[in-house]
Amino acid sequence: MKQSRALRRDAGAILKAAxxxxxxxxxxxxxLLGRRDLDGYEHIFVVGAGKATGxxxxxxxxxxxxxxxxxxxNVKDGDMAKLRRIELHPSSHPVPDERGVAxxxxxxxxxxxxxxxxxxxxxxxxxxxxxxxxxxAPVTLAEKQETTRxxxxxxxxxxxxxxxxxxxxxxxxxxxxxxxxxxxVLSLILSDVVGDNLDVIGSGxxxxxxxxxxxxxxxxxxxxxxxxxxxxxxxxxxxxxxxxPKPGDPVFDRVENVIIGSNQNSLEAAxxxxxxxxxxxxxxxxxxxxxxxxIARMHAAIARQIRKHSEPVRSPACVISGGETxxxxxxxxxxxRNQEFALAAAIxxxxxxxxxxxxxxxDGSDGPTDAAGAIADGATVxxxxxxxxxxxxxxxAYPFFEELKDLLITGPTGTNVMxxxxxxxx
Amino acid sequence: MKQSRALRRDAGAILKAAxxxxxxxxxxxxxLLGRRDLDGYEHIFVVGAGKATGxxxxxxxxxxxxxxxxxxxNVKDGDMAKLRRIELHPSSHPVPDERGVAxxxxxxxxxxxxxxxxxxxxxxxxxxxxxxxxxxAPVTLAEKQETTRxxxxxxxxxxxxxxxxxxxxxxxxxxxxxxxxxxxVLSLILSDVVGDNLDVIGSGxxxxxxxxxxxxxxxxxxxxxxxxxxxxxxxxxxxxxxxxPKPGDPVFDRVENVIIGSNQNSLEAAxxxxxxxxxxxxxxxxxxxxxxxxIARMHAAIARQIRKHSEPVRSPACVISGGETxxxxxxxxxxxRNQEFALAAAIxxxxxxxxxxxxxxxDGSDGPTDAAGAIADGATVxxxxxxxxxxxxxxxAYPFFEELKDLLITGPTGTNVMxxxxxxxx
Numbered sequence: 109m110k111q112s113r114a115l116r117r118d119a120g121a122i123l124k125a126a127x128x129x130x131x132x133x134x135x136x137x138x139x140l141l142g143r144r145d146l147d148g149y150e151h152i153f154v155v156g157a158g159k160a161t162g163x164x165x166x167x168x169x170x171x172x173x174x175x176x177x178x179x180x181x182n183v184k185d186g187d188m189a190k191l192r193r194i195e196l197h198p199s200s201h202p203v204p205d206e207r208g209v210a211x212x213x214x215x216x217x218x219x220x221x222x223x224x225x226x227x228x229x230x231x232x233x234x235x236x237x238x239x240x241x242x243x244x245a246p247v248t249l250a251e252k253q254e255t256t257r258x259x260x261x262x263x264x265x266x267x268x269x270x271x272x273x274x275x276x277x278x279x280x281x282x283x284x285x286x287x288x289x290x291x292x293v294l295s296l297i298l299s300d301v302v303g304d305n306l307d308v309i310g311s312g313x314x315x316x317x318x319x320x321x322x323x324x325x326x327x328x329x330x331x332x333x334x335x336x337x338x339x340x341x342x343x344x345x346x347x348x349x350x351x352x353p354k355p356g357d358p359v360f361d362r363v364e365n366v367i368i369g370s371n372q373n374s375l376e377a378a379x380x381x382x383x384x385x386x387x388x389x390x391x392x393x394x395x396x397x398x399x400x401x402x403i404a405r406m407h408a409a410i411a412r413q414i415r416k417h418s419e420p421v422r423s424p425a426c427v428i429s430g431g432e433t434x435x436x437x438x439x440x441x442x443x444x445r446n447q448e449f450a451l452a453a454a455i456x457x458x459x460x461x462x463x464x465x466x467x468x469x470x471d472g473s474d475g476p477t478d479a480a481g482a483i484a485d486g487a488t489v490x491x492x493x494x495x496x497x498x499x500x501x502x503x504x505a506y507p508f509f510e511e512l513k514d515l516l517i518t519g520p521t522g523t524n525v526m527x528x529x530x531x532x533x534x
Numbered sequence: 535m536k537q538s539r540a541l542r543r544d545a546g547a548i549l550k551a552a553x554x555x556x557x558x559x560x561x562x563x564x565x566l567l568g569r570r571d572l573d574g575y576e577h578i579f580v581v582g583a584g585k586a587t588g589x590x591x592x593x594x595x596x597x598x599x600x601x602x603x604x605x606x607x608n609v610k611d612g613d614m615a616k617l618r619r620i621e622l623h624p625s626s627h628p629v630p631d632e633r634g635v636a637x638x639x640x641x642x643x644x645x646x647x648x649x650x651x652x653x654x655x656x657x658x659x660x661x662x663x664x665x666x667x668x669x670x671a672p673v674t675l676a677e678k679q680e681t682t683r684x685x686x687x688x689x690x691x692x693x694x695x696x697x698x699x700x701x702x703x704x705x706x707x708x709x710x711x712x713x714x715x716x717x718x719v720l721s722l723i724l725s726d727v728v729g730d731n732l733d734v735i736g737s738g739x740x741x742x743x744x745x746x747x748x749x750x751x752x753x754x755x756x757x758x759x760x761x762x763x764x765x766x767x768x769x770x771x772x773x774x775x776x777x778x779p780k781p782g783d784p785v786f787d788r789v790e791n792v793i794i795g796s797n798q799n800s801l802e803a804a805x806x807x808x809x810x811x812x813x814x815x816x817x818x819x820x821x822x823x824x825x826x827x828x829i830a831r832m833h834a835a836i837a838r839q840i841r842k843h844s845e846p847v848r849s850p851a852c853v854i855s856g857g858e859t860x861x862x863x864x865x866x867x868x869x870x871r872n873q874e875f876a877l878a879a880a881i882x883x884x885x886x887x888x889x890x891x892x893x894x895x896x897d898g899s900d901g902p903t904d905a906a907g908a909i910a911d912g913a914t915v916x917x918x919x920x921x922x923x924x925x926x927x928x929x930x931a932y933p934f935f936e937e938l939k940d941l942l943i944t945g946p947t948g949t950n951v952m953x954x955x956x957x958x959x960x
Contacts, residue, residue: 392839402828405824
């Protein structure tokens, strides 16, 4: 394991590059500093919602200063971003509350007041949907939540949920962009969803919606919910007034949606750093989902292949992937999906020399723990006095890696572009 | 989907190349025809066991003819290989029986009779371990089986099982090679195990064994079985007489183990065919294990990445992998792991153009069906009138693909080097 220390140092630097690419401050700076059009507007307004939006708003204030005429953002409870011109509305996450509604109304008001020579900058990041609820009257927040609960209970998928929710919202499904017209809209988006679909992130307040009232009703009927949802919800969907703006709607001629941070961006930054450090790099995918331990095993199988057959890439190799896997909980241990990933990988690469697998959540907090993830190599299993298979069965990766000092501790990063997985072979 | 037909034609040809590389007749021919030493022996003996060994033995007879002095192989019940010089012992699989013992004894006898100027050719393929049981006296077949059953029941892993079984066998763990000394031994091996470890395939009759009697006892103690296994088994392991030959033992100076067919070989053949057809190819791994649907989803994520980001390889792309995944049965439908792989992938690539994913078992028989696997593309889900998620939940991939005429039907191939997965992006 002579290369172990070098591999760890490189892995740390590569992960750091991935996190830097998702840094909300740097991402907003990069998006705004290069733009020539910002001086041409009569007023600039800033709205937005999401867990990273406080930081994003600060960066916007630093760059735009007094050019910001007004603004309002919804952030998660406890976010104390010091803002001078943009109002801060802390609200509840993941279960929305009336404070969120109040903030969302203020946003809508600002957008509605913007004119043809104005710019509305919309800041979006993970959590936006829950942090900025705005049920379209007369539906109440409680009624909208009850509908969501029923859909979840029936096993509706995310597309079905969104078709219904967008048609019950005053700002989602492109309606915020419609409110802002005729102003220009620039959305700066930190994506925390697999595939970076604009109409999914924060339920797409400034993105075209391809679902219709008909789609929403079909979803209710599919699950036999038409008579079960609150009456106000049923009536609103049946009335089908004021359809959400569709792809091709002229509203979007003046809207620019820019993804300023995403898993893909971070993987590309990781690849650049790995290349600079002399690795042959390969990005497998930024949309990986599935049961954590099985996805980890496939990563281990690729590591073995590199070691034994110099495929899919010759060493020194760095194979990079990302997305968001899922742990089916079977035990009562302490851990998170990234630590579980590293543990499952450790078992399958046990004994291999100069091979390392790392998994980390870009938000710095993996499951209910203070670690972002963990590092595994060919000596992980032999260095531990614990039973790795037992720890995996019990979803108990945290103490396993804590003892080996192989937890990755970054602290909260203030961003979230899902998870990053690295395979390094020296 | 303009390229769909071309993709299917190419996928079929690439799969065919993979199967051809694992063809027992061709593999034995390739291994024997090039050898110059075969005329130099006084006698050539042929022994062996496994499901493909009948075909392998026929190929050996065709090449060596009268140079074969004697031989005996154990094959699966129903194998009617017409042999002239080599005895055929049909026996039971997967549960061994006394006919298997009789055949194994005959093999041992032939090996023991070989002299210093003789060659013993040992043919091994999938199923060899169960087809050629030979408990070391005084342990009986029933006692050995009871021990195996107890170990399985306690959750012992394959390495632990093998450490015990090899020390209860008269021919496994390198003991057949020891019996054959001072003759030369040439083992021709079709590998059906992940990683192609010589000491695992057929429990390694001609390969060094790194486990010891002590290892075997430690396994029994780990699971509290020392007092529970049959008394003859305990006594045999405690007596620790006649240790299996270890790596470095001079016995192996005269032994050559050659893997003539394996998943890796087949993936390489597939890659050559894909390259010849103009695809940029990438072999991910030949040792993929894990829950089928999750591994399939990761393949779909890679397909999406190729389509959207030209990574990990630019189109026209052919990404190849292999191994043996596992289906955790939750429903009561009809299918096999390769059909389930294709179904899970179909859901995740729905709507993508010019993307195809194929999964096939190289033995031609996937689960309890007459199909080898299935093909999925971006139109699979929309072409079906069934609910793909429901079919997946019910492990019911066969009727799903049967209706679409997307089952792969090869018929029994007479070989087995596990499964092949292909991602094609035009």
